[in-house]
Amino acid sequence: MTPRPHPVKALGLCSGGLDSTLAGLLLRRQGIDVTWIAFETPFFSARKARQAARRYDVPLRVEPITDVYLPMLRNPKCGYGKYMNPCLDCHTLMFRLAAEVMAAEGFHFLFSGEVLGQRPMSQTAQSLRYVEKNSGCEGYVLRPLSARRMPETIPEQQGWVDREQLLDFSGRSRKPQMALAAELGVTDYPAPAGGCLLTDKGFSARLRDLFAHRGDPSENELHLLRFGRHFRLSETGKLVVGRTKGENETLEHYRDPDRDMVLKVADHPGPLGLLSQAADRQTQLLAATIVAGYSKAPELTPVTVAVTTPDGPQTLQVIGLPPRDVRRFLI
Ligand code: SF4
Numbered sequence: 001m002t003p004r005p006h007p008v009k010a011l012g013l014c015s016g017g018l019d020s021t022l023a024g025l026l027l028r029r030q031g032i033d034v035t036w037i038a039f040e041t042p043f044f045s046a047r048k049a050r051q052a053a054r055r056y057d058v059p060l061r062v063e064p065i066t067d068v069y070l071p072m073l074r075n076p077k078c079g080y081g082k083y084m085n086p087c088l089d090c091h092t093l094m095f096r097l098a099a100e101v102m103a104a105e106g107f108h109f110l111f112s113g114e115v116l117g118q119r120p121m122s123q124t125a126q127s128l129r130y131v132e133k134n135s136g137c138e139g140y141v142l143r144p145l146s147a148r149r150m151p152e153t154i155p156e157q158q159g160w161v162d163r164e165q166l167l168d169f170s171g172r173s174r175k176p177q178m179a180l181a182a183e184l185g186v187t188d189y190p191a192p193a194g195g196c197l198l199t200d201k202g203f204s205a206r207l208r209d210l211f212a213h214r215g216d217p218s219e220n221e222l223h224l225l226r227f228g229r230h231f232r233l234s235e236t237g238k239l240v241v242g243r244t245k246g247e248n249e250t251l252e253h254y255r256d257p258d259r260d261m262v263l264k265v266a267d268h269p270g271p272l273g274l275l276s277q278a279a280d281r282q283t284q285l286l287a288a289t290i291v292a293g294y295s296k297a298p299e300l301t302p303v304t305v306a307v308t309t310p311d312g313p314q315t316l317q318v319i320g321l322p323p324r325d326v327r328r329f330l331i
Contacts, residue, residue, distance in 0.1 A: 007033040008160045011107040013094055014038050016048025018177055018189040019113030023144045024058055025184045030165050036060045037098050041069045042222035044196045066219055074211060083204035087122040088130060095135035109140045109155040116146040116170040145169045206230050209331045220254040231329040237279030239287045241271050241294055248272040258310050263291045266304040270295025277310055285316060292320030
C-alpha cells in the first residue's frame, strides 16, 4: 500500500442532479479534495452542474466536447436507447475524457453519483463495468453511493478513501438519497432525469433526419434542432419556421449566412423561415408557400415573400398553403 497522499484529490462527473451532488459532498465529508467536471454539447449543458458547484462551493471545470461526441453519436458501439441516446457509449466517452484530465492534472481517482440498478440500462452492474473497462480507468472509478455493493476500487484498497463511510444504495427508490440530502444539508435540487435532448422523441427524429441528409453538420445546425417547426422538403432542402418572436430571433442567431436563406412574408406579420441554400427553385417556392401559410396573410391571396440569400435579396410571389396541408413535410 502506498502512503496516503495529502490531499487525496478526486475528480467527479457532475450532472448537477441530486446523486452527483451527494456523491461529491459525501467524499468531501471524509476530507477528500473534490473537483467536478461537466461536459457540454448541443444535446446537454452544464447549467445544473454550474448551479450545484456554486451552491456547494465545489470547483467545477466545464469541457465542450461536441467534436469528439459527434463521431460516437453517429455510430455508438452499444447502440441507442429508446431514442437517439447512446447512454453506454456516452458514459464511456465521458469517463475516458475525465481519465485524461485525471492523469494530466494529478487527481487520484474518478467518481460519479451512479446508483446500482437505478436505471434499467445504464446502471446495471454489467453496464458500470463495461463503462469502466472501455474508458481505460479500470479500478479508478468510485461510486460512493453504491460502493459497498461493488468490488473494492483502487482508492479504497490503497486507503485513500474510507470504505466504511461509503454507502450501499441500490434500486430505483429515491428515499435513501433524500434522507442523505437532509443529512448533508442539500435542500434544493433539480428533479431527476430530463436535461438530455437525445432522450426526447421529437428532437431525436430531427437529429436522425439531419444525420441522414448532412455528412458533417455544424454545431449551429445541431443547436437549431431545438427550435421551430422543421420540414423536410427535398434531399437538400430543409425548412425551419419559427413559432414565436423569440424563436425567429434564435433562428437568425444560428443561421449560417454562407449557407442559409431567410424567408419572410413582405406585407403581413408572420414567422421567419430558414432554408438551406442548396434547395432548388421548386423547393424554394414550396418553402415560401409554407412560410406564407403560417403568416397573417389572408388565405388564397397572392403574397410577396422576401428572401435573403447568401448572394443577395430576392422576392417570390406565392399563395400560402395552410398549415393543415403541409403536415406531411413535418419532421
Ligand atoms: S441521457 Fe444523454 S447525457 Fe445521459 S448518458 Fe444518456 S446520452 Fe449521455
